[in-house]
Amino acid sequence: MTCPEIADRLPDWASDRLADTESALVAEHLDGCEDCSAQASVLGTLFVARPEAPAGMAENIARAGGVQAHSVTRERVRPSWRRPAWALPSAAVLVFAVGTTIIFRDSQTIEVASAIGEVPVEESQIWIANDGAVAGAPVLDDLSDEELRALVEELGA
Amino acid sequence: MKRNVAGDVASSDSALLHGAREGDPRALDELVALHQSSAFRVALGILGGEADAQDAAQDGMLRALKGLAGFRGDASFRTWLLAIVANEARSMLRRRTRRRECPLDDELPGELPVGGVAGRVVLRAEVARVRALLARLPEKQRLAVQLRVDEGLSFREVGTVIGSSEGTARVNYHHGIKRIRGWLKE
Numbered sequence: 001m002t003c004p005e006i007a008d009r010l011p012d013w014a015s016d017r018l019a020d021t022e023s024a025l026v027a028e029h030l031d032g033c034e035d036c037s038a039q040a041s042v043l044g045t046l047f048v049a050r051p052e053a054p055a056g057m058a059e060n061i062a063r064a065g066g067v068q069a070h071s072v073t074r075e076r077v078r079p080s081w082r083r084p085a086w087a088l089p090s091a092a093v094l095v096f097a098v099g100t101t102i103i104f105r106d107s108q109t110i111e112v113a114s115a116i117g118e119v120p121v122e123e124s125q126i127w128i129a130n131d132g133a134v135a136g137a138p139v140l141d142d143l144s145d146e147e148l149r150a151l152v153e154e155l156g157a
Numbered sequence: 158m159k160r161n162v163a164g165d166v167a168s169s170d171s172a173l174l175h176g177a178r179e180g181d182p183r184a185l186d187e188l189v190a191l192h193q194s195s196a197f198r199v200a201l202g203i204l205g206g207e208a209d210a211q212d213a214a215q216d217g218m219l220r221a222l223k224g225l226a227g228f229r230g231d232a233s234f235r236t237w238l239l240a241i242v243a244n245e246a247r248s249m250l251r252r253r254t255r256r257r258e259c260p261l262d263d264e265l266p267g268e269l270p271v272g273g274v275a276g277r278v279v280l281r282a283e284v285a286r287v288r289a290l291l292a293r294l295p296e297k298q299r300l301a302v303q304l305r306v307d308e309g310l311s312f313r314e315v316g317t318v319i320g321s322s323e324g325t326a327r328v329n330y331h332h333g334i335k336r337i338r339g340w341l342k343e
Contacts, residue, residue, distance in 0.1 A: 011306045049284035050307040053197040054211050058189045061215050
């Protein structure tokens with residue numbers, strides 16, 4: 001092996017990480033190469049002197065991890081607001097009230113507009129969703145012929 | 158017996174990662190025990206002070222362990238973890254208004270003790286001097302040397318941690334070693 005090839009492997013040789021066969025090749029080169037041998041000495045010294053983690057660091061991590069995991073769990077299970085028992089019925093009433101208001105407001109607007117003749121209103125626009133039964137539209141289907149005739153006469157009058 | 162640190166660590170990591178993802182607290186503890194020194198050294202290489210390095214290593218490891226789901230396995234777990242710790246340490250460094258300047262020359266032992274001094278003391282002084290010289294290197298060279306020598310990472314893995322290509326990591330490593338050797342000769 002050449003000096004550059006040895007230099008790439010020296011950190012692993014100095015820290016005893018090389019396989020036996022490769023380690024023997026490096027050792028053979030070092031015997032005859034003063035420069036690589038000096039470099040190996042420096043690397044060996046660096047490796048031997050590498051600092052270790054301070055005592056208690058692992059415990060600190062475990063403690064911090066436990067505390068934080070716990071707080072995360074607490075935050076997840078604790079809602080930011082509590083839903084009282086009356087919330088659902090109240091919401092239903094509110095939706096009904098708002099819906100009814102909208103229906104009446106729209107129908108009144110149309111009626112008023114129609115009365116003053118400013119807005120041409122087609123029959124299909126009067127009832128929301130084109131369903132007359134929803135807001136109490138007159139249902140003529142159930143009337144008998146006699147009742148219909150009477151109604152027409154009444155309207156004609 | 159020949160140690161195969163990289164292979165052993167990778168094998169342990171695989172089993173421990175599986176356990177940690179399943180929520181086994183002992184697997185998490187073992188992962189921490191296995192990598193805490195590497196994390197500390199990487200943070201120390203960036204920050205220079207032990208107290209800050211410990212904080213950064215702890216925060217980085219916590220962040221990594223909480224984000225295990227995000228580990229895709231593109232790199233080894235150790236490389237991924239050390240990259241997170243390095244980012245944490247760099248963030249801490251940026252938060253500082255000014256990095257504490259160390260009068261490194263004053264900290265360096267000058268001449269090695271000679272004559273009448275026990276060999277153990279001489280070795281300790283030499284060791285301290287070499288590590289102090291390592292601290293004088295620019296960050297990328299320092300980290301490249303540390304990651305290659307202390308942690309046994311490949312140049313490709315070193316590049317992943319320091320944010321460079323494999324070739325740049327190799328160049329940084331060799332320049333770093335060359336400079337340390339030059340200082341030792343002065």
